[in-house]
Amino acid sequence: MTAADTKAADPPAAPPQKPRKAAPGPSGGGVRPSRKPRPKLPYLLIAPAIVAIGAVFGYPLVETVIMSFQDMRRAHLWGGTTPPWVGFEQFTNILGDPEFWWVTFRTVLFMVVCVVATMGLGLLTALLMQRLSTWVRLLLTGALVAAWSMPLLVATSIFRWLSDSDYGVINSTLSKIPGLDFQGHNWFLNPWQGFTVIGAVVVWGAIPFVVVTLYAALTQVPKELEEAAQLDGAGVIGVFRNVTFPVIKPVFQMVATLSVIWDFNVFGQIFLMRGNKPEPEYELLGLYSFSKAFDSASFSQGTAIALITVLLLSGVAVYYLRQLMKTGEVE
Numbered sequence: 001m002t003a004a005d006t007k008a009a010d011p012p013a014a015p016p017q018k019p020r021k022a023a024p025g026p027s028g029g030g031v032r033p034s035r036k037p038r039p040k041l042p043y044l045l046i047a048p049a050i051v052a053i054g055a056v057f058g059y060p061l062v063e064t065v066i067m068s069f070q071d072m073r074r075a076h077l078w079g080g081t082t083p084p085w086v087g088f089e090q091f092t093n094i095l096g097d098p099e100f101w102w103v104t105f106r107t108v109l110f111m112v113v114c115v116v117a118t119m120g121l122g123l124l125t126a127l128l129m130q131r132l133s134t135w136v137r138l139l140l141t142g143a144l145v146a147a148w149s150m151p152l153l154v155a156t157s158i159f160r161w162l163s164d165s166d167y168g169v170i171n172s173t174l175s176k177i178p179g180l181d182f183q184g185h186n187w188f189l190n191p192w193q194g195f196t197v198i199g200a201v202v203v204w205g206a207i208p209f210v211v212v213t214l215y216a217a218l219t220q221v222p223k224e225l226e227e228a229a230q231l232d233g234a235g236v237i238g239v240f241r242n243v244t245f246p247v248i249k250p251v252f253q254m255v256a257t258l259s260v261i262w263d264f265n266v267f268g269q270i271f272l273m274r275g276n277k278p279e280p281e282y283e284l285l286g287l288y289s290f291s292k293a294f295d296s297a298s299f300s301q302g303t304a305i306a307l308i309t310v311l312l313l314s315g316v317a318v319y320y321l322r323q324l325m326k327t328g329e330v331e
Helices: 003-009 041-068 074-079 089-095 098-130 134-149 152-162 169-175 191-218 223-231 236-264 268-273 285-295 299-326
Strands: none
Touching (some): 041 299, 089 299, 098 134, 098 236, 098 285, 152 169, 236 299, 268 285, 285 299
């Protein structure tokens, strides 16, 4: 069979078909792929929680804002009458009061010292846990969880006993050092010493969360990178600065931001350590707002101080949310 016969035997090729034009869309273009409708079930499931949060937090917040622009006294609170509207008078009086700025400075200073101490001790403890044996690490973790779960009232009672002027363990221990006599020493006569004891309560209660969180972050550091850095001649500090800390930095920043928010709003530790009657020199912004609202019977002034505190912390809250978004925890 020749090539011509083979060619003749083949069936004729089908003529090429013209490509079909896509049906015009709403804008005159081609057909757009239909988007899959988002399921409504997740929104329905979280709707009760959103309503509950709005009722618990939203309504009191709105009432607080309204009250800060009024002059509510005990007569209006118990009598049910509407307090007079004073506008921004409460805010101008507060911002023009030197005592408010001194309390704010004291609050910021106390917060910075507590956050630095908490993050420093927490990071050192988390690094130490990496070098402990398994059973010692489990024992330390159990002790941290026990300290973390201890109620604030119990913790402050323990520290009040430790710092007691007559029977305190701190005074008894320091008095055994040659040349020191702390028998009968009252730590709260001097606000600097008193805030040292109160700061110890705050740091002691915050360290467990910091240690557990940072230790979990340290377990995610690749060992290969640390070993490579050591082979290149890097020391312990160099490995931590160039390898370990960059990996745990996002978690470290988030924990530090939470510590700033918590320590800025310290209230219960001071209130309980001073027997429910804190002296003016021990007032931070939370106690200052409480004192103005209830001791001075100016509820509107107390709410105005609380709103100013929220505004001062709003920048920190925004930074915290940005860190969450960067780590992918919030879409």
